[in-house]
Amino acid sequence: MLVACLPFLPRADNIMQAIRRPPSRALIISPRLAVQARWASNNLHNGGRAHPLSRPSIPTRRGPTSTTWSSSTFAARTSKQRVTALTTVLLATLTGTISYLIGLKAQGPANRSTGSGLSSSCKEPTRRDFDAAVKELRALLPEDSLALDRDSLVARSHSDWACEPLGRRNLVFGLPGAVLYPRDTQDVVNIVKLANKYSIPIIPMAANTSLEGHTGALTYKSNPSDAASIAKRRRGERITLQDLEPGLAWVVDVSENMNEIIKIHEHDLQIVVQPGISYDAINETLAEKNIPLFFPVDPAPGAMIGGMIGTGASGTNAVRHGTMRENVYNLTVVLADGSVIKTRSRAKKSSAGPNLTQLFIGSEGTLGIVTEATLRLVPKLPQRVGVSGFPTIEDAANAARDLVQQG
Known part of the structure; x- marks a missing residue:
């Protein structure tokens, strides 16, 4: 009766007959027939009205498609797929094991204990x-x-x-x-x-x-x-x-013989120095040459550029001018194998790869030895000294915050 009311579903009778069959026989329904069955069920509850998205079936040249498979056919295909998947897993495992054994043999007994292909070249000195x-x-x-x-x-x-x-x-x-x-x-x-x-x-x-x-x-x-x-x-x-x-x-x-200023780029607000020069000596030299610039990072008195780079030093001027990370453009570094690299150019804006300069700042000499550094200089501003008293520490901190916010 349901099929007679839905002439636009050419195979709905097959679907309903399959549903009424006992569950002992395997049933595989194609996605298209499953959608048609769902439409048929909806129309049954809607008073037999056609589904708004329904459309006639498009005939194919291959003839009618069987809606059911026998239990033996389905079991055979499932068994074949399982065998194929198991074979793939076994082949992958065998290939990986052979590759690992070949690599382990290539490493040799000296490197096998490290758990990696890299040889451990560090040993205790004698x-x-x-x-x-x-x-x-x-x-x-x-x-x-x-x-x-x-x-x-x-x-x-x-x-x-x-x-x-x-x-x-x-x-x-x-x-x-x-x-x-x-x-x-x-x-x-x-x-x-x-x-x-x-x-x-x-x-x-x-x-x-x-x-x-x-x-x-x-x-x-x-x-x-x-x-x-x-x-x-x-x-x-x-x-x-x-x-x-x-x-x-x-x-x-580096403090004895590598303590020179290599070059001052006044118009670029940069200076190239060796690591053994102190920031005090840099600022004194700039003042002697009547150059209205100075290096703003000011940690402990006498601190030198090499150590300031190695520790990522800062100071009282860090609030306005930043720490060493904001005031170093590039570095010349001798790596552990004796090779020499320059981390980047003097250009202030550079997007060519990662910023290697920042990698060495704060490394404390563990990644290499800095032999040259290009530093940022800032203009000298008019200075005035004054003394103010505050009733509490909180009031002093609030006043300092207001000064910073006002530039």
Whole structure:
């Protein structure tokens, strides 16, 4: 009766007959027939009216399509699909296993323990390697660019500015084995390549103000140390510099010979300097040349550009002029393998790739040694000094906020 009322559904009778069949026989309905069945059901509840989206079926040349499959046909196709999928998974697993075994064999036993294809080239330095490296270093650097005396080692082992005094909380700052004073980028390259060859640790250093308390020669398992200092540490006693023996690390001090201004670009508001010059010396030189510009970052007195870059320094002018991250355009850096890179050009606006300059600012010498830096200069503004009193700290803070908001 339902089929007679819906002549626009040519196969609705087949659908209804299939629905009335017992569930023991598998039934597969094509998407088109399923839609037609849904329309038929809707029209039954709508008083037999035609569905507004209905349309006559389009005859095909292939003849009538069967609406049902036998159970055996469906089971055969399903079984075949499962076998095909299982075969694909097994082949992929076998291919991956073979590739892994081939790669593991190519790495060799030396690199297998690291869990990666990269070889671990870092090893503990030895006294023999240290002496061989120093011997080669004497042929590359002038005599005054290498210091092995205890006074020099002690001076570059810690900082009197440090927040954590030597020996407090049983901290041990080991002495370096040598202090090196490079003159230019090429000297730093030679030092780094030798250190790489003999696995000598390197600590770049500038003014050594170290207000954060982070300055100290590297410590490691084979670092020579006096037995008395070890015994004191176990007893919880204070350790002094006299308890320490020279280690096997190199301190690369840029403050002695790499402290020059390379070039001043007054019209570009830029200056190119070596890392061993202090920000005070930069501003004094600009004032002597009657250039109405200055470098605005002002951390601890005497702080040098190399250390300021390494620690991402700031200062009292940071509110108006920003920190080192906002005042460095590009860097010349010697990487761990001795290669030299320049992070970007002097152009203020640049969208050529990532900003590598920001990567090295705040890295504290762990990614490379900075040998040149292009810094931002700002115009000098008229200055007036005044003193104001406030009843509370909150009032003073609010006044400072209002001044900043007004520019």
